[in-house]
Amino acid sequence: MKNPVVPPCALACASLIILSVIPAILAADDNSTILLSCGASESSFVLDGRNWTSDADFNFAHPLSGESARAARQSSSVPRVPYLTARVFTSPFSYNFSLAVGGRVFLRLYFYPSDYGNHTSDDAFFSVTADTFTLLHNFSASLFAQNTTVDYFTREFSLNVSTGILNLTFSPSPTHNHSYAFINGIEIVPIPDIFNLGNAMLVTGGDVNSITYEIDPESAIETVYRLNVGGQAITDPKGGFSRLWEDDTRYLLGAAVGVTFSKNPNVSITYARGVPSSIAPTEVYETARSMGLEASVNLQYNLTWILQVDAGFYYLVRLHFCEIQYPITTTNQRVFDIFINNQTAQRYADVIAWSGNIGVATYRDYVVITTGSGQMDLWVALHPQITSQPEYYDAILNGLEVFKLQNSSNSLAGFNPEPRSDQTSDSPNGSASRKNHKALPAILGGLIGGVAFLLVAFGLIMLCRRWKKQKAEEAATSEGTYGALPLSLIGNSHFAASARTTTGSNASPLPANLCRYFSFEEIQTATKDFDESLLLGVGGFGKVYLGEIDDGTMKVAIKRGNPMSEQGVHEFQTEIEMLSKLRHRHLVSLIGYCEENYEMILVYDYMAHGTLREHLYNTRKPPLSWKQRLEICIGAAHGLHYLHSGATYTIIHRDVKTTNILLDANWVAKVSDFGLSKAGPAMDDTHVSTVVKGSFGYLDPEYFRRQQLTEKSDVYSFGVVLFEVLCARPALNRTLPKEQVSLADWALHCQKKGVLEDIMDPCLKGRIAPQCFKKFAETAEKCLADLGAERPSMGEVVWNLQFALHIQESAENSGNIIDGISDDAIPLGMFHKQDLNTPTTESTTATTISSTVSIQDRSIFASDDSQGLAPNAVFSEIMNPAGR
Missing domain, CATH: 2.60.120.430 (Galactose-binding lectin)
Known part of the structure; x- marks a missing residue:
């Protein structure tokens, strides 16, 4: 620049x-x-x-x-x-x-x-x-x-x-x-000059630690991030020239946030030889974040931070380390790898080897190159190193700083961000833009001519309204279209079409890379004029058809709105608003929409395996294995967790159920149907007051009583889904005795009585490891707590289900599915390396995974996920003609 x-x-x-x-x-x-x-x-x-x-x-x-x-x-x-x-x-x-x-x-x-x-x-x-x-x-x-x-x-x-x-x-x-x-x-x-210390390593993706990057002592540098990892924000540090350190929580990826801890009372912070005390205040080293207590879990994920930066610059990434709790006192106890932007920056990171002792602060500098323009994500990730067989499979970080280095033009300036589509004309602090005050004389003069114009326009408007009404009646009669008004006629600022093509179709008001506009003619061609042989099912919004677009190269699910449905324009708008802004592996992908000829049509990726419900009961399809069911539940939980905490703002789904969990050709679960979704409460609020909507059997009783919606309402509904997966029966079954009609009530009763196994799916008998069953049931039970404050977050649900899956996989690998795992099979403390390598009944098999950055809970705007899965999806409730 x-x-x-x-x-x-x-x-x-x-x-x-x-x-x-x-x-x-x-x-x-x-x-x-x-x-x-x-x-x-x-x-x-x-x-x-x-x-x-x-x-x-x-x-x-x-x-x-x-x-x-x-x-x-x-x-x-x-x-x-x-x-x-x-x-x-x-x-x-x-x-x-x-x-x-x-x-x-x-x-x-x-x-x-x-x-x-x-x-x-x-x-x-x-x-x-x-x-x-x-x-x-x-x-x-x-x-x-x-x-x-x-x-x-x-x-x-x-x-x-x-x-x-x-x-x-x-x-x-x-x-x-x-x-x-x-x-x-x-x-x-x-x-003091805390930048030109001569030990920064250039991250190139090649040989690690082979290239030293020297920062020009005369250069200009911008502070982009300064995070106190594992601790609270530091607003008044001891010394450190008034630097402010931000809490790192908001930058963590997904539910795998590890654990935080403070220094042992017997440990005092000092600085390693050659490390100036000005590098960071002691408060930064008094807290830390590690991966967690379970080594088998730690091997399955990366502890990751995602930081938005301007592309096209070099960045100095400074990581602060200090071992502050016993028993980590010697080398090769906790060893890990460091990745920056999916490139290996450091192998065999051992804080004690660097610092010399517990309580001794040190740091490492890495310079990473970014290319392109605009904004991009900078990834910093840690993963246990297993080659050296350390005592603990874990990683630790105390502080994280990111500095932008000047470019060849002596510039630190990036581009302005694009205006947010959800912003009004008000400035961020609520002050309305008042540019028109400069044109006050012109406005006064215009008022005089405006009066005369309005008189003429009134007559024209009446003629236009009569003409539009006549055309609508003709369309409804001759073409069989529905009478719902298109978005372009209801004045919605987000969707009102700004132009029309020569064929009369609306120009897409949404960014082309997020949402595609289809003409009605394209939809007719894709569905062979809504051929009933292509009908996939009927949902609460309308019929869903299998279609082919782009010259038959891509299968899609096309949902055509029914004007007689209780769901209408509002749900149509909400679905587009939500899904056009969200991209995640475990959320259904909206390809586009059509609002021509008074139609409301949504186009989604085709999901080869339909809904989760049709694989559980009232079906001729083969039953899912327990491991499949666990993986599907984990995927759906990831999707909901992203809505609650990973998106730009909290989104509450409000209609979580097994018909709204879809399965693609690879059995990857995707949450769908955002017609009832609501934006979560503001930062200072605890809930959103709104009329009760959802599906009976899944409805949060606290939300029903108080009409106060929170993300914990989704957690309750997901708890019902978990029991539905385990028991393979509907959430409501009015043919059963009164006490058994509600699955949530009946499952909780059986869980408390210790007889939950009696109502589980017979296909799963003898196929679930006892400890896995216990963990799964406890998780579902906690989700159904009567008070929202007592329910876990979706991040905690993800963590517990992943833990249950690890237990199940360990039991299956050892052949001890029925009675091979004792009550103390998973110890609460950190695993030692002998716990992982010795084949005892108390061990959990650890599988080596590649050291790459997980992206399971991050929005991916390229639509295809990192595993290269083909885009697949179908619409919700296609097997339930009754809809909501």
Whole structure:
């Protein structure tokens, strides 16, 4: 990315004023740190004990330029200092800071995108340069805040100011009308050089640790992430020049989050030889995250963090390590591999070997190259190393930092994120865009002509309405189409078609790479004009047909809406809204839709094995093995867990049942039917108040009583699914005695009485390992707790089911399916290597897996998953004519 180019005429007109800051008036916690509250009328003392000096209080060699402004919306959630005032620039402007000490500094820029005076937040496009380095280019703080779902934020850079003079320039973008630049606060903190330490290894995918990468001591660096792994956020670290460390939880992949722990009370933190104490505060090393207690489980997954970064830059990934709990005191006790972006960065990582002892902090630096443009995911993963046969099959991490390195153009600037489709015209802090105030005279003049226009338009509208009604009646009579209004006529902003083709079909309002628009003619061709011989079944929304698209090269399931169904336009919209934004191996894939000729049609991948229910009971299909059933339940649980915690925002399915779990040609489970789905509660809320919807037999009793929906409502429904899989009977069977009608009630009764085996599927008798049966039943029982707070999360459900599967596989491998596993078969502590290698009744066989990064709980926008499975899917409830 090149430095911004300002036309000569703009340079001639701009008043570029250089301000000289007198170090004697530095408002800080020492005499070398600068804290500047821009646009403030007076200096302020804040709760963290630091003084922020108003930029108006500095003595400048030239008059202070720019406009002092206050944020239009003074939200109580936004810290008053330095965010609620700003310095606004409509022409290039420079601060010139004379630093008391030369050398490397942290430069922190504070932003609160809001309307300031006559300037709207959407107009703020600007660049920021520091001497010869471009920090931000054509930057929109509003778009950045929307993309990261924050109201205010800080961008942190590290610069080497060897001359002691730092020129910081803000330049409105010349390519945007009414553009301006603004800044709320500036912080400059002198720091030791913690980057150019000479031990960074370049991750190339080739020989590990063979290439050392030297960071230019004069380079500019941006802090992208700073995570306190396994601990809480650190907002006021001991020393460490006020660095803020974020909790790592939100960046973990899926349900396999390992375990967190704090240092042993008898352990004190020191630093390894050659490791400066400035590298990180001791608080970072006092907590950690490891993979967990069970070695057999640890061998089956990677402990993974996913971090979004700008493509096209080199990144310094710094990992902080410290063994802080006994019994890890010697080498070869805990050894693991490190992967960055699916490339091996480090083999045989042994923290004790690096640090020398327990409680001794150390770190490792890796430089990774990214290519392309836009945003991408940076993966960091750990996996136990088994070749050296360590005592514990585990991994550990205490801290994680990611720094962006400048490119060849001396730039750190990335592209602005795309506007979020779910954002209104309001700015992130709720301040509505008010661009129209600039056109007030034109509006007043237009009102006069508008009155006359409305009189004429009224007559035309009445004629158009009559004409549309006539056409609708003709279509319903001559073509047999349904009378439901298409989305383009109901005013939905997300789906209203902006254009029509010459054939009259709507242009797709959704991104082509996420959702495809089909004309009605294409749908007719794909289904041979809805040939009943291609009917797959009938669901609550309508009939589902087998179809072929793209010249017969791809099979699809086509669901045609029934106007007499209780499900209508709202469910149609919800399904498209949800599935067009979600891509996951265990969620059904929406290919596209059609809303032409008053039709509501959805097109999905074809699922060769249909619904889970049709393989459990009332079927001629062969019964599923217990291992198959476990794997299907785990897959469906992964899909629900992704909805609850892996998507951009929480999604509650609200209709989890066995007809909404589909099976592709490889028996991979996919959750389907999002017509009743709801966005989860906001961060400060515990539930969503909404009318009760769902399917009887699966309905959360707490949700039914209180009409308060949470993700634990899905957990309850999934508990019913688990018992349905075990017992091979419907959730409701009114032909049975009263106490047995509800499977949930009857299964819980039998579980508490210890006779659950009496009602299980006869096909499974003698085929389930006792400990596996116990774990599965306990998991289902916990899901059906009467109070949502007492139910596990879907992540915990995934973990427990995977554990049950490991037990079953171990029993099958040893031939002890019926009585070969004792009650203490799976110890609670960490496995030692002899536990895994000695063939006793208390061992669990460990299988070696490849050291690759699991992606089972991550959204995959390329639609095909990492295992190269062919896209398959069919629609929900196709074997249940009654629908909901």
